[in-house]
Amino acid sequence: MLKQILFLFLIGTVTSIATASEDVTNSNDNQNIFQKDNIKIEVSIDESPEGSVIIASTFEDGKAFIPDYFSIELQKLGSTVEEFEFQSSKGVLRSTRALSEPHSFNATIYLTDKKRKYSWEWENLEGRTQIAKKLIEKSQLATSEVQSGTIERHVELLGTLVIPPKNKAEVNARFSGVVETLVADVGDSVNAGDVIAKIQSNDSLQTYIVKAPISGTVVSRNVNVGQLVAGETLYDIVDANTLWAELKVFPSKRDTIKPGSYVHIKKGSQQQDAQVKVLIPSSSQSPYQIAIVEIDNIEGVFSPGDMVTGVVDAQKIAVSLRVENEAIQSMDGNSIVFLHYGNMFQAVPVKLGIKDDNFTEIKHGLEIGQVYVSKNSFLIKADLEKSGASHAH
Missing domain, CATH: 2.40.30.170 (Efflux pump adaptor protein, beta barrel domain)
Known part of the structure; x- marks a missing residue:
């Protein structure tokens, strides 16, 4: 859960607005109070290691009661509407499913009792900021999609x-004799089979040719024309x-x-x-x-x-979700990634897995296809911290 995440352009982190002009709404760091006529509700988010659930206490004329119907329709930035049903437990209403991170949303609360229907608007914003398009371009923020892939160790x-040994050759005279011609010189490129020297044999007085055994570059010429040779290396050839x-x-x-x-x-x-x-x-x-x-x-x-x-690449591990390393920031000891929707940015806490030089596995917090800030995300973090607002429920 994010603690003390800051965001731009927001005066309060939790603002609750009733739909009717006579409604009364109050909020503090842990509880949101909505009231209309003689009906009052108190809504909070109960965080625990097992998951976060929404708790609602309902009152009529100051006395606790369980209404005929109670639900909340909640929408996060870039997501579809989620409907939360509630059941009675120890005198309060508890959502039947957990609320995922981030706890940043706009919601509508519905209460029905004795054919009376009420609704309130609940806005709970944290780690969210809006940045003008020109500033986004100037900041050179880059985005990518959350994808599957591999992590390499x-x-x-x-x-x-x-x-390589096979690419080196020493060219020798087969028979002793006098060097008549040297065709190649140091630095010349030769092909396998090219005639590179002619030598007159001492025994037969016949001239025989010497061919390049490999293609490559002549790196040394060890004899001269007219020299008597008897097994000496004429040339060294290498293929680089x-x-x-x-x-x-x-x-x-x-x-x-x-x-x-x-x-x-x-x-x-x-x-x-x-x-x-x-x-x-x-x-x-x-x-x-x-x-x-x-x-x-x-x-x-x-x-x-x-x-x-x-x-x-000592090890390649396939992972379901990964993001670029530069996307990950730390706020109040928690790892976060900023999701991007138009000119809005939302900080999302993530659970990290293994990483390599380029990517980090995301074990929890993101979904495939979501667009995140992959470059210069530290600028958004700096804007959030500069705003001076704080996280709350």
Whole structure:
């Protein structure tokens, strides 16, 4: 239950107006008194851990009595009319069903006794504010719909980008001889099968060709034309279009990382989504495993040797209701979300569940499809607190 929620443009938090000019109406923090002729009723909201119910005491000529009929039609902002029936209990009338949060509404009270019919208007407002459209636009408030979705639990791992072994090649001369031609140079791109060198064999004195075994970039040229070679490496070629992120998985996180786990590889503003390819022991006998994640680097935004962070989706849980984290505010120790109806905003207390970096589960208080303030909701909270009004029943 919200305590001491403040709201704009309201002088009193509970105002009760009788439908006839001769009606008498009074209210205080706990009780609302309505009177017409010799009939008086006192209405309050009884809050308990089991739920809140509406209590009504009815009097005729100052004496308690139970009328022939008593009901209340109640409407909350953006909701349909709810009808509350009552039954007699220990000399008072109690609503037969609970009143949900928020306790902010407009209602009509109906009483019938001995063919006499009475009605009163009851306005009970809390945590509600009205803001002009221009101010809403200026404040850059953003709204979203309450929806179902997933909550993801993340684990961060640190690592380094490397060239996969299959994407590295050392190009050697098959037979000893003299280098006649070197077609490629450092920085050149080559395709698998391209002729990149010609060598005259010492044994046959015939010239044979050397082809690139993989496609990639020449990163080193280790011989020169005219040089006698006997098994030396002519070129080193690497293909950096695909990289491996080698992420360190320490024992405390090992049970949450599996082959196939989804992971977001991040370096600065760059991010790529991938999956854990395999887990292998550390070659240095360090107390961690290595999670290998293969990423696409065709655009060349990453480079071997880059330090990266791997954010692993360790767990995905489907939830019935969720809202963006920024939507949740705290007032008097209670978590609230602001619902939006036109230029009206209503604070609604919510029970929170699990959360991740973006969303929080709502276990109670909201319904799917409701429109809530997802960005800059703190501005509405500030307006409510600035108004200086207080919550009451």
